[in-house]
Amino acid sequence: MTPQENYGPTSYGEELADIYDNWIVRLQQDTEPTVRFLADLAERVAKDTGERRVLELGIGTGRVALPLAARGADVTGIDASEEMLGRLRDKPGSDTVSLVHGDFTEPDVRGPFGLVYVVFNTLYSLATQEDQIRCLDRAAALLPEGGAFVFQGFVPDIARFEAARQSGQQMEVARTGDTSLNLGIDRHDPVHQHMYPHYSLKDAGAGREHTVRFRYVWPSELDLMARLAGLTLEHRYADWDQGPFTAGSQAHVSVYRKTGAVRP
Known part of the structure; x- marks a missing residue:
């Protein structure tokens, strides 16, 4: 698991x-x-x-x-x-x-x-x-x-969830100076109606990643x-x-x- x-x-x-x-x-x-x-x-x-x-x-x-x-x-x-x-x-x-x-x-x-x-x-x-x-x-x-x-x-927008998952692309959704927050979708499970948004906080020195789970x-x-x-x-x-x-x-x-x- x-x-x-x-x-x-x-x-x-x-x-x-x-x-x-x-x-x-x-x-x-x-x-x-x-x-x-x-x-x-x-x-x-x-x-x-x-x-x-x-x-x-x-x-x-x-x-x-x-x-x-x-x-x-x-x-x-x-x-x-x-x-x-x-x-x-x-x-x-x-x-x-x-x-x-x-x-x-x-x-x-x-x-x-x-x-x-x-x-x-x-x-x-x-x-x-x-x-x-x-x-x-x-x-x-x-x-x-x-x-x-x-x-x-x-x-819910299944086509958008699938497109984001398959592409692996992340969209920049917020920025302060050299630091940005990017959002993508790691996984999508249409059977259980689960989607997994992925937050990526990036700056010049380091970054951090978080994946959360929603049942839409x-x-x-x-x-x-x-x-x-x-x-x-x-x-x-x-x-x-x-x-x-x-x-x-x-x-x-x-x-x-x-x-x-x-x-x-």
Whole structure:
């Protein structure tokens, strides 16, 4: 078994926590619209349910949670990586967020929360469909009737994954002076829906390599998982600015409301 086969949410933090804020966060460029979207949704949900608490699954170093808390949200965050949480605790405002070290498929928190959210593909760090279903099920259990669950992730593109894997090429995605971050795909397993992004941080003197694992999910598959958990799709957007989701969209922001399980 390769090291990547044992990869999980804890591994991501162990490998990338020390470069996450300086390099990985720069791949997103969407913090402001993310926070604005979630803050507005949390307010609407609070009016519907009376519940103002917010939970982030996979809080990382607090890119979203800290500015969301600064806007007045009552934020709790859970993460499997103590390294990520340690980075968060060192930041100003961290005392305004309740932090939990643990597995977000079995969140050790007490609900209800009006809003539970997962951003930047974090659900994909769970290696099996069963774990992903359990994550949504536990999230739904923490919501009141009418509470909201939000997921942001890329839309799988099998042809692009295969082309990147076969070519072995890496694309430069960030740069500071002589140091660059390059991204490619080491492996792709369409049977298990696993793809292995490869990060390469290079400078004139040395470099470091990291391969992570995602189990990608199509939007339609996510909708079925959500239905089994009692969550019904309310809106799907192409981005946090609520652009229309189309056949050409490369990412999605999906908003679900708790309505009770609907079996197919």
